[in-house]
Amino acid sequence: MRDxxxxxxxxDAAGKHYAFYSLKKLGEAHPSVARLPYSLKILLENLLRHEDGVNITAADVSGLANWDAAAQPDQEIAFTPARVVLQDFTGVPAIVDLAAMRDAMKKLGGNPNRINPLSPAELVIDHSVQVDNYGRADSLDLNNQIEFQRNKERYAFLRWGQGAFDNFKVVPPNTGIVHQVNLEHLSRVVFGEEVDGELVAWPDTVVGTDSHTTMINGLGILGWGVGGIEAEAAMLGQPISMLIPQVIGFKLNGKLPEGTTATDLVLTITEILREKGVVGKFVEFFGDGLSHLPLADRATIGNMSPEFGSTCAIFPIDAETIRYLELSGRDPARRELVEAYARAQGLWREDGAADPVYTEVxxxxxGEVVPSLAGPKRPxxxxxxxNAKNDFxxxxxxMTAERDAAHSQEEARFAGEGGSTAVGARLPAGTAEVTYKDQTFQLSDGAVVIAAITSCTNTSNPAVMLGAGLLARNARRKGLNVKPWVKTSLAPGSKVVTDYLESAGLVDDLEALGFFTVGYGCTTCIGNSGPLPEPIEAAIKDRDMVVCSVLSGNRNFEGRIHAEIKTNYLASPPLVVAYALAGRMDADLVNDPLGEDADGNPVYLKDIWPDAKELQEFIADNVSSGMFQSSYQNVFEGDERWKSMDTPTGEMFAWNDDSTYVQNPPYFEGMDMELPEISDIHGARVLAKLADSVTTDHISPAGNIKPDSPAGEYLQKHGVSPVDFNSYGSRRGNHQVMMRGTFANVxxxxxxAPGTEGGFTKYLPDDAVMPxxxxxxKYQADKTPLIVIAGKEYGSGSSRDWAAKGTRLLGIxxxxxxxxxxxxxxxxVGMGVLPLNFIDGDTPESLGLDGTETYDIVGLGDGTAKQVEVTATRADGSKIEFSARVRLDTPKEIEYYRHGGILHYVLRQMAGGDPGETAKAA
Structure with a gap:
């Protein structure tokens, strides 16, 4: 143990003697350590423990110990996370890449078994269950059955990986959402392991292949979402290169007033921080208000860090942390270790203690938080x-102005063709009469057609989940019912939620309103909402309706929830139930009644809203540590469907060329130990010119696969009928499907390609519009390099590695x-694609770029250039010249780019020694 x-x-803790790297001792030489933010203390300990004089030096430690809160980040450090957590959508391609690296290692003459996770890597299957069935007692079983039928190839592959790779475990389907399983079971908070013959303690740190990995920040664990590529490198022992960040201190005072929820609080914080601008920064919560904030509420806030734009949103360890560890069934020795270490290391929070120094507070x-939603398109x-009614x-x-104008033109044309009588009988656009389940009703703009209690943000929080159950009970007692056009669903974050809802006697009340459990997974929040009932979906399409979803999730971007739903609102679980009762987004839930009771009296939301005192009693009486212990006792074993699967074996995966789920990706084709030459880009064409706030949901394949799309046509050519397409997310292990779905969001x-919506472009210079x-x-066949031009906040949203992988495979x-x-x-950067920013206030519009030009990008040199010169040449030969900033932000990123990507860098290192030496030799 180097020191x-x-x-x-x-x-000492729980009768054991632990060594640790003391920040207090370091503070004797660097007094400013004592006032560092909690999050930076975690990073500092990480540097101190891994200091080796080569990769991490005493100067690195000193630089962070003497952090300048006001300075712009300019010092690179290497962060080595203690573990990696994955979900199946992003985890399958990560394991596919590791399997492909084993093949490539063998071809390079190295030992394939060197491709193996060196730190714990745990994958939770939670993204694959869809809401195909709902509103019935057997919905859960039917959806699970369909899930296994659709995903048996993927699941067999993951089971192979669990046997082939060390330090890799899989939590089977039908268990819970990855972030909740991480919070309730996988997290260590503090590690205590034997190193070189003695027990050593250090903080639990984590990176995950889902941007909402930050939910674990609520437990005092530093971690954030990374791309699958970066996660793979971390599993293979590569530290994550980063600049020492600025840290925004968010001071919480007081406590939430009655009638508000953690959802209202997190939506308020999201609005504040997104307006402030915290991209690339740490956010850290402090203040005496934390004493009034249960850990489940902290986790709710941490979860939505990606919606703020921050790297993390962390809370320090304190008495509430220990209380939660006890509640969630952690053994007493673990709890004692966590508290003893946090106190010894100066990581323990106490009311009244001196505040850390922050970049800004x-x-x-x-107490000023009020009931809120978020929408209709951004969290x-x-x-x-x-004000929700007026906002909608x-x-x-x-949305309807353009539609109604087009409808008027259609009416005029139809009348001119002699169809006036038929036209007169037609309902206006946005309205239809629908018959479903023996009920006939008027469906129109503003209808809530999906009401989903779903996603990691809220479905783990007893206050809002029991609150939804109590609201359902109260509504049922008043005789209220959900409107017949609303697709209702309940997807708990873990089976513990079902246990305490059953203990509280609230399951029947939720089910009476249609909120049957449909699965233990992300479902609607990630687009796995499943189909709407056929007559309802047909009416929406035919009448071009502006209908709505209300969900307790964290994402509501365009096209994410359902292709036919144009407005999506995030809300707490109790409000999800309330909007299902109202059935409309243009209802005023504050002032208008939700319906009438048996005596004809109006029933308002305030009449059925849960009483705060009663809710707290329900939490105290019905949530117990025994529930957590029983739910996680055999968490890696799975049910009979999982256990009975045929599973391949062996250190090398036997690829099946006929598989439409798992294919050997082409990233390493033709790779050798020589570094490719970094060259300028000449004669490039623009594949896509995009506006502001283009998310990874827009870029990465997600949601349903349309039969007439390139991916749909590919699958049909390979014998897959549209009913068996499954989602893009489930097919992330097949690059042929995924590259066809990149930039294909509806x-x-x-x-x-003006006038189009969806994944279309113009092939230039022919001006032909095509997918x-x-x-x-066609550009690849012409050997024409490609670029993308975009506005602000490009790539916001989930940490979708396929947004980068697909970009590369398309030739960008x-x-x-x-x-x-x-x-x-x-x-x-991890996929070898060059990121550039406009500078000096330039924008595509101010420069007059329309995307039809050819582009030359010069001056990159060996990748170390900070700026390049770009020349855009119009068809008439005139030129637009401007500079762009190179966003290879650290020396390590430059190395990744020079190697063609992070996986190539790691592979060359493992196959033939140090990549730096390889680079010098080349």
Whole structure:
């Protein structure tokens, strides 16, 4: 155990003697350590423990110990997470890549078994269950049955990986959402392991292949979402290169008033921080208000860090942390270790203690929080419940103006063709008469057609889940019912939720309103909402309706929840139930009745809203540690469907060329130990020119696969009928499907193909409009390099590695935009795609770029250039010249780019020694 800086110390916990790297001892030479933010203390301990004089030096430790809160980040450090957590959508391609690396290692003459996770890697299957069945007692079993039928190839592959790789475990389907399983069971908070013959303690740190990995920040664990590529490198022992961040302190005072929820609080915080601008920064919560904030509420806030844009949103360890560890069934020795270490290391929070020093401080009095939603298209767009009706009507007006104009033209044309009588009988656009389940009703703009209690944000929080159950009970007693056009679903974050809902006697009340459990997974929040009832979906399409979903999730981007639903609102679980009762988004839930009781009296939301005192009693009486212990006792074993699967074996995976789920990706084809030459880009064409706030949902294949799309046509050519397409997410292990679905979101608007919506572009110079994939393949055949031009916040949203992988496979060499979201920029570098920013206030519009030009990007040199010169040449020969900033932000990222990507870098290192030496030799 190296200790060149003399900081090793000892403490006792649960009858054991532990060594640790003491920040207090380091503080004797660097007094500013004592006032560092909690999150930076975790990073500092990480550097101190891994200091080796080569990769991490005493100067690195000193630089962080003497952190300048006001300075712009400019010092690179290497962060080595203690573990990696994955979900199946992003985890399957990660394990596919590891299997492919074993093949490539063998071809390079190395030992394939060197490709093996060196730190714990745990994958939770939670993204594959869809809401195909709902509103009935057997919905859960039917959906699970379909899930296994659709995904048996993927699941067999993951079971192979669990046997082939060390340090890799899989939590089977029908268990819970990855972030909740991480919070309730996988998290250690503090590690205590034997190293070189003695027990050593260190903080639990984690990176995950889902951007909402930050939910674990609520437990005092530093971690965040990374791309699958970065996660693979971390599993293989590569530290994550990063700049020492600025840290925004968010001071919480007071406590939430009655009638509000953690959802209202997190939506308020999201609005504040997104407006402030915290991309690339740490956010850390402090203040005496934390004493009034249960850990489940902290986890809710941490979960939505990606919606703020911050790298993390962390809370320190304190008495509430220990209380939660006890509640969630952690053994007493673990709890004692956590508290003893946190106190010894100066990581323990106490009311009244001196505040850390922060880059900037924001304050919020939680007593001022009011009931809220977010929508209709972004999680940061908070809407007061009292103004939700007006907000929706304003959004609807914009959406329907164009539709109604087009409808008027159609009416005139139809009348001119002699169809006036039929026209007169037609309902206006946005309205239809529908018959479903023996009920006939009027469906129109503003209808809530999906009400889903779903996603990791809220479905783990007893206050809001029991609150939803109590509201359902109260509504049932008043005789209220859900409207017949609403698709209702309940997807708990873990089986513990079902246990305490059953203990509280609230399951029957939820089910009476249609909220049957449909699965233990992300479901609607990630687009796995399943189909709407056929007559309802047909009416929406035919009458071009502006209908709505209300969900307790964290994402509501365009096209994400359901292709036919144009407005989506995030809300707490109790409000999800309330909107299911109202059935409309243009209802005023504050002032208008939800319905009438048996005596004809109006029933208002306030009449059925759970009483705060009663809710707390329900939590105290019905949530117990025994529930957690029984739920997680055999968490890795799975049910009979999982256990009975045929599973391949062996250290090398036997690829099946006929598989439409898992294919050997082409990333390493033709690779050798020589570094490829870094060259300038000449004669590039624009594949896509995009506006602001293009998310990874727009870029990465997600949701349903349309039969007439390039991916749908590919699957049909390989014998897959549309009913068996499954989702893009479930087919992330097949690059042929995924590259065809890149930039194919139904709501994406490519400005070089005006008048189109979806994945279309112009193939230049022919001006032929075609699917982006088809154009990319024609450009590749012509040996024409491609670029993407975009506005602000390019790549915001989930940490979808396929947004970068698909970009590379389409032949895109560079992305030029006004600004990137953190994770996507990193993923582009990891796949060898050059990220560039416009500078000096330039925008595509100010420069007059329309995307029809050819582009030359010069001056990159060996990858170390900070700026390149770009020349855009129009068809008439005139030129637009501008500079762009190179966003290879750290020396390590430059190395990744020079190697063609992070996996190539790691592979060359493992196959033939140090990559730096390889680079020098080349």
């Amino acid at each position: 060149e800086l003399g900081c090793r110390d000892y403490f 924001i304050e919020l009095d939680m 940061q767009d908070r809407v007061l419940l009292s 009507l304003a959004a609807k007006a914009k 709501r994406i608007r490519n400005q070089i 982006i994939y088809d154009a990319a393949m 060499k560079a992305v030029i935009c006004e600004s990137f979201e953190r994770i996507h920029r990193s993923n582009l």
